Amino acid sequence: MLKTVPGKTDTQSVSKQVQARQKWMTAGLMVLPFLVIYLLFLIYPTLRVIQLSFTNADLNGSGHFTGLTNYIKLLHEPTFWNALLNTLYFILLTVIPNTLVGLGLALLILRLRRLKNFVLAAFFLPYVLPVSVVTSVWNWVLDSNFGLFNFLTGSTVTWFQDPVWAMPAVAFVTIWWTVGFNILLFIAGLQSISPDIYEAAALDGASGARLFWSITWPNLWPVTSLILLLQLIAQFKIFDQIYLLTTGGPFDKTLVLLLYSYREGFQQQHGGYASTIGVVLMLIILVVSAIQSRLLNRGNAA
Amino acid sequence: MTTVSPTSTVTARPPLPLGVRIARLWGGVLTALTVLLALAWVFPMYWAVVTSVKPENDTVAMPPTIWPQTFDFSSYTYIFQNSPLVRWYLNSVLTSVAITVLVLLLSMLCAYALSQIDFRGRTWLFWLILIGFMIPFQASLIPLFIFINQLGLVNNYLGLILPQLAAPIAVVIYKQFFDQIPTELGDAARMDGASEARVLFSIFLPLNWSITVSLAIVTFIAAWNNFLWPFIVMNDTAKLTIPVGITQVQSAYGVAYAKTMATAVSAAFPTVIAYLIFQRRVTEGVMAAAGLK
Numbered sequence: 092m093l094k095t096v097p098g099k100t101d102t103q104s105v106s107k108q109v110q111a112r113q114k115w116m117t118a119g120l121m122v123l124p125f126l127v128i129y130l131l132f133l134i135y136p137t138l139r140v141i142q143l144s145f146t147n148a149d150l151n152g153s154g155h156f157t158g159l160t161n162y163i164k165l166l167h168e169p170t171f172w173n174a175l176l177n178t179l180y181f182i183l184l185t186v187i188p189n190t191l192v193g194l195g196l197a198l199l200i201l202r203l204r205r206l207k208n209f210v211l212a213a214f215f216l217p218y219v220l221p222v223s224v225v226t227s228v229w230n231w232v233l234d235s236n237f238g239l240f241n242f243l244t245g246s247t248v249t250w251f252q253d254p255v256w257a258m259p260a261v262a263f264v265t266i267w268w269t270v271g272f273n274i275l276l277f278i279a280g281l282q283s284i285s286p287d288i289y290e291a292a293a294l295d296g297a298s299g300a301r302l303f304w305s306i307t308w309p310n311l312w313p314v315t316s317l318i319l320l321l322q323l324i325a326q327f328k329i330f331d332q333i334y335l336l337t338t339g340g341p342f343d344k345t346l347v348l349l350l351y352s353y354r355e356g357f358q359q360q361h362g363g364y365a366s367t368i369g370v371v372l373m374l375i376i377l378v379v380s381a382i383q384s385r386l387l388n389r390g391n392a393a
Numbered sequence: 394m395t396t397v398s399p400t401s402t403v404t405a406r407p408p409l410p411l412g413v414r415i416a417r418l419w420g421g422v423l424t425a426l427t428v429l430l431a432l433a434w435v436f437p438m439y440w441a442v443v444t445s446v447k448p449e450n451d452t453v454a455m456p457p458t459i460w461p462q463t464f465d466f467s468s469y470t471y472i473f474q475n476s477p478l479v480r481w482y483l484n485s486v487l488t489s490v491a492i493t494v495l496v497l498l499l500s501m502l503c504a505y506a507l508s509q510i511d512f513r514g515r516t517w518l519f520w521l522i523l524i525g526f527m528i529p530f531q532a533s534l535i536p537l538f539i540f541i542n543q544l545g546l547v548n549n550y551l552g553l554i555l556p557q558l559a560a561p562i563a564v565v566i567y568k569q570f571f572d573q574i575p576t577e578l579g580d581a582a583r584m585d586g587a588s589e590a591r592v593l594f595s596i597f598l599p600l601n602w603s604i605t606v607s608l609a610i611v612t613f614i615a616a617w618n619n620f621l622w623p624f625i626v627m628n629d630t631a632k633l634t635i636p637v638g639i640t641q642v643q644s645a646y647g648v649a650y651a652k653t654m655a656t657a658v659s660a661a662f663p664t665v666i667a668y669l670i671f672q673r674r675v676t677e678g679v680m681a682a683a684g685l686k
Binding site (some may be wrong): 111114115117118119121122124125126128129131132133134135136137139140143148150151152196199200202203206208209210212213214215216217219220221222223224227228229231232234236237239242267272275276279317321324327328330331335349352353356357362365366369370372373376377380 | 420423424426427428430431432434435437438440441444452453455456457499500502503505506507510511512513515518522524525527528529530531532533534535536537538539540542543555556558559561564589590593614617618620621625635636637639640643648650653654656657658660661664665667668669672675676679680683684
């Protein structure tokens with residue numbers, strides 16, 4: 092069945108045709124299992140979310156076409172704007188700080204010799220923890236009554252229940268959890284810069300900050316923009332930590348887009364309206380990726 | 394701190410004793426600082442482990458004790474006896490292993506055909522798969538749930554596994570690796586009458602063994618840690634995976650921190666051990682997944 096050995100036929104064109112068909116069959120059999128699952132469980136739901144967003148469907152998918160009703164309602168819904176702003180605020184608190192912390196730590200780690208692997212492992216280890224483990228550990232450390240952090244600092248803030256501090260606290264936990272990934276990519280990026288450039292610059296008398304700004308930073312830009320893009324996309328889809336640490340509270344201060352969609356869909360049974368939020372989220376992510384890849388390409392050319 | 398270039402310590406300096414001494418001192422300070430930061434970074438994990446082996450009363454003692462005064466493992470026996478933790482472990486192990494094996498197998502087959510077999514429509518097909526990169530599955534959570542529900546797969550392990558197999562990333566990584574292998578290698582075997590499946594498994598797979606192992610570990614960790622989809626598709630307490638399950642019992646414990654930390658430590662154990670053993674593989678897999686290798 093899977094053989095593509097050319098069969099002996101009279102004319103070459105027929106033989107070629109048979110060969111092409113055999114190749115096609117073989118390739119089809121190899122591609123099919125993945126393709127079917129990919130189309131059914133990724134592409135189909137993506138098309139269906141667009142269709143559902145124009146209906147008043149419930150959680151079983153039954154509903155009527157309602158045109159732009161959901162979209163109009165969304166634009167007039169303060170909760171939606173709140174969720175959008177909260178998502179952007181979370182992005183502001185995580186993406187750039189996480190990138191800078193990652194770069195700083197990567198630079199610190201790279202100059203180590205014997206301790207290098209140990210230190211890198213220490214920063215990367217949180218990244219392999221399940222999110223619910225991360226949140227329960229930090230719920231304990233930042234507990235307002237018995238938590239170690241408040242004991243050491245004398246603070247009395249109830250971190251995840253405080254309207255002002257809840258979002259920064261979740262952002263901090265997120266950075267602690269994920270910075271190892273950025274460190275890893277930055278180290279790879281830093282190591283790929285040829286030492287010759289540094290030597291040449293050092294011969295010209297450049298050192299310290301000068302070396303960093305004229306060699307390290309520009310050469311590292313492709314990796315930096317990759318890291319920014321990956322984080323930006325990931326943080327637009329923020330759900331797990333928020334759900335587990337604050338469930339969107341206090342007073343919806345940490346309600347983000349995906350959590351809003353989850354509430355509408357799974358708790359209120361508003362499948363259509365939740366799909367509308369999903370479509371908006373998807374559009375934002377597509378636009379962000381497009382813009383960012385433009386910037387990334389320009390960074391490469393420079 | 395970020396102004397130190399990675400090679401600044403290597404740079405040779407003329408023998409200026411004071412300068413050298415200052416540079417060394419500065420280097421020592423930076424190293425000490427880095428190590429301190431690393432220790433601070435792992436401290437919350439240490440704190441979770443230490444809390445889990447304290448008697449429940451000691452966890453709220455003021456001032457907190459950095460080292461347990463008495464070791465008490467009763468939290469572990471308690472949580473294993475009073476919650477379906479073992480069952481959740483089994484669920485997580487079985488589904489994560491199934492996902493890992495299937496993701497690798499399906500994407501390897503698909504990527505091999507895309508890379509090594511010249512068939513009509515393959516460029517088109519590759520673009521279709523690349524589109525998947527841009528699509529956030531979270532945005533279409535509702536229709537995915539509706540669909541799984543219609544198939545009768547809510548609370549079913551198949552419903553948990555199938556959507557997690559639709560990840561195009563492994564296909565793209567495999568294709569990149571297969572593209573680097575000269576086609577002559579496969580052609581030689583085909584001349585000898587080997588089938589495509591044979592060419593894939595006995596020639597291409599051994600050549601890609603190291604990336605396969607890295608991908609397997611990274612896929613396993615990701616499947617084990619996945620929260621959102623298992624949380625949505627599994628409602629039956631006995632069928633939960635461990636990261637979702639522990640959140641259910643923890644809220645039931647209230648302020649029992651030793652027990653809460655014991656569940657956290659138990660849930661984290663497999664991935665932490667996998668990471669510590671396969672550190673290099675994990676980093677390789679992460680880099681490949683990020684498109685850096």
